Amino acid sequence: MAFKEINSPFNQEQAELLNRLLPTLTEAQKSWLSGYLSASQTTGSSIPVDSDNQKAAEAGGSPQTVETGSREVTILFGSETGNGQALAEELAQKLEERNFKVVLSALDDFKPKNLKKVQDLLIVTATHGEGDPPDNAISFHEFLHSRKAPKLKDLRFSILSLGDQSYEFFCQTGKDFDKRLEELGGERLYQRIDCDVDFDEPAAEWVEGVLSKLDEGREAEQTNDQSALPEEATQTKQPTFSRKNPFKAEILENLTLSGRGSNKETRHLELSLEGSNFEFEPGDSLGIFPENDPDLVDKLINEMNWNPEEAVPINKKGDTNSLREALLHNFEITILTKPLLQKASELYANEQLDELLKPEREKERKAYIDGRDLLDLVQDFPPYREVPAKEFIKILRKIPARLYSIASSYQANPDEVHLTVGTVRYKAHGRDRVGVCSGQFSERVQPGALLPVYVHRNPNFKFPTDPEKPVIMIGPGTGVAPYRSFLEEREETDTKGKTWLFFGDQHFSTDFLYQVDWQKWLKEGILSRMDVAFSRDTDEKVYVQHRMLEKSRELYQWLEEGANVYVCGDEKHMAKDVHDTLLTILEQEGAMSLEEAESYLAEMRKQKRYQRDVY
């Protein structure tokens, strides 16, 4: 039939155009058009049909599926220390229980060319470095921002980003993906949510949001399932203790590893996990919820002349705690963030503070925030009115757990966990400051005390069980902790393979952490090589990367033999210097160009042969 003004909603001109166009369309084009029109109605977005869509049509990216059959949901995560991955896995579980087809993988393990086929994409990603993607999201992030990235007109997506307000580029990676996917034509299924370190509640909110959106699209099939929300089922699967329900671990040992005369204070902790049912592998870390310095808390309470006994809410659920307890255990009072300052200035007018928050004074604001805490804030910018604790509490972040690489082997002693902790001390703005958690170990807890802890899996820092695989471990300072766990496990399971440890610190005689352990393992052949760099024993400073360079030939041979490379410890300098040194070695010994060296490492990353745990 042909359209006429009378038998169609079109006017004369439109009808004529249609009559001319329709006969020329292929079936595919027809069905695409119909799908396109129906879809564009639901979103109201109207993008001019251009050649790209033509191609998409040819490629058979057929939106019909919108209506028919259960959709396949792709969940990709970018995660270094495991939070993101854990959330992604929870989400996958929930979807499967709702009979969704789920594809779950790390961003980098996902083949970019398949992206075009994806219908619903959910990304959970952390941000690391200084606003950089997590190690297992780097190449995906690169691809997506390159010209090679495909148009994604029929993609629905949503982003959950994990981050930390105390970093300048808060949740940057999540924001990047969100922005870029939209640019590429994707449709936002549910708004992005940026989580601060206390991410439980916002993350849960995002999951619910995403689920309901997905459900909408298929009420049809959704008959009975809704009722069977298997919360309990999943609960029982997890160990009774977790981050949300930490285990109270008794401190068995708490001593300084640093010998007399050291400039540093590095501590060794042994905690009892008896009765926790925790299991862990080398590379995992232990999360600890620290307690703020009572002295600081009391000063703060005085400063604000609050009543320490007053009951205050400690979460959205409405649980309460006495103010003093809450400030000790529930809230962060030692780090200032821009949002905190903003909320503070909204809460109580203080011109100077408002002034400081003006965009043009960003520099000063950053400088001010650095190394200051809540006490500074209320002293430097006193409220003009009595601010009730209840109100004030609302603007504070939950105190985040601190992670510590586990330095002992579960196989060797399942009821214990050992940690290696560098005490954070610095003077800033006329006050001596101590890290909350490390300071607690150093100054406030003795053996016998209990600490709320949980095991924090780190799937992205795992050692090979196959003894044939050479292992290169780079871990100056406290970064050496996971290697103690790994070698202790190898000793326990009596596994001997090629292993090479690079360690460094300030002084041989005082800072050679776990010296006698390495010596023992070297003797037993559990550890086959060890190189050390003590930066302050010689006139010119030497660091691990210098030792690596000295041994570049052997090191390259190991790489060629398929060695895994592990880097753990300081993020700001070490990790980068070591990375650059690896590149140099590849250039030198492998006669590669910088580009080739870089892709060599990128490839190693993909194959999980280059793993890092830096902080």
Next chain:
Amino acid sequence: MAEKEFPVQHGKPSDLERIKGDSHYLRGTIAEGLEDPITGALSDDDTKLLKFHGSYQQDDRDLRNERRKQKLEPAYQFMVRVRAPGGVATPEQWLAMDDVARKYGDGSLKLTTRQSFQMHGVLKWNLKKNMQEINSVLMDTLAACGDVNRNVMCNPNPYQSEVHAEVYDWAQNLSEYLSPKTSAYHEIWLDKEKVVDSRESEEVEPMYGSLYLPRKFKIGIAVPPSNDVDVFSQDLGFIAILEEGELKGFNVAVGGGMGMTHGDTNTYPQLARVIGFIPADKIVEVAEKVITIQRDYGNRSDRKNARFKYTVDARGLDWVKQELNERLGWDIEEPRPYYFEHNGDRYGWVKGGGRWHLTLFIQNGRIRDFEDYQLMTGLQEIAKVHTGDFRLTPNQNLIIANVTSQKKRKINELVEKFGLTEGKQHSALRRNSMACVAFPTCGLAMAESERYLPSLLDKIESILEEAGLREEEIVIRMSGCPNGCSRPALAEIAFIGKAPGKYNMYLGGGFSGGRLNKLYRENIGEEEILGSLRPILFRYAEEREEGEHFGDYVIRAGYVEEVHSGLDFHKETNKV
């Protein structure tokens, strides 16, 4: 050759014999060990060999337990002993010792009971530089320790300087001739190029052979009337015989030693015994032959019984004399008369040979800058202007010798300025005291010594005050263990460590080092020490005869029995 002469020995060779044998003339794997960055120590075998090079691996025992908890290896460090025949050093050499001790050591120097320098606390990484700088001033550490002839002692006698010069020459000759000939030392420390020694052992070590001696060997030369070198404590002692001020030759004494082991009566301190007289120019030849006797007959199975004194006591003096004459091809003469007055030092300025000599009291031989007493710097300043030499005494003291009259004033000023002392302000007891090193560096120490004796003396001094004995010369010595590094068995009052804070107390040694003392109280702490000394000292003040020394008195008064030979040292006696 040498090896083939060995008589059949009972028991299998001690492990050290194996180590020496495999060491390829003291090389071992020391050079490699110095390079190992994972530990501040050397391998066990190498530490044994290192002694021959003049260094002991030690660790700071004050920190041992603490570091074990910290999962750190012990605070390994090295003691370096510098060979200085007769204890003579030039100002330049003094300044070098001072500098090295400050740079690589713990900032102190120890003047030892054998007239040499020790520095403590040298880290492995600095050991080589340390050795090189010592050698750069023509001193060395080779054979300062180990199963070889040790630093040759010689009376630093400022009184008869021309004789001293002569005797000192002999000491140097001995030291030179008797030192090991292997080039290992120069390879390892002085970067001389390696030689793979395929030569026969008698070419490499003509006297010692590849296994060196069964045990350390010690030689000392005394010039009467002073027995400051404790000639009877030496494996081989020479007593200069002077006739109208001329050196005629030496009496030869053999088989002395101080070391013993608690609870093992087969080990004992012993006096060397005079077996004859030799002309001066035969001294090196005689020393060599005596040493070869010990090389061939000394016990190589049980190191506790390996010192020459046991070889001598096992076979008798006549046998030794006969064996010696045979090896010499001529007979040594009958001993000549001699007389010793004392074994202590004489402090203060004396003139001799037209030059001035100042003997300073150095408590326990430890030179360091104390807060209120800049001893080390003071001596450094003196060394900068001094034109004569320094002489380390066998009592851990120091002589600034051969001072010209012009320089005397300048040096006196410095002595005043830095409060250096002749010990006048101290009791005669303290001026005659010695303590070995012991804690924290000595690996064998059972009790404190150097760090403790001074405070014990404070308390004994107040008893002496009361008893009116402040100026009475009494020889008192303390050792942290029965090895007897301060030669305690020869002191009138001696303490030998048994356990922290606990000592065996000995009485009755001879004032001139001619008689061993005897156990008086066992395993006692400070209170009992003072408690038991007090009445004896008071009675001594009362009852002593004209010029009677404390050591003689306690025997006369029956506190202890006289000991005639080391063989009676442990003999059970009816103690008072």
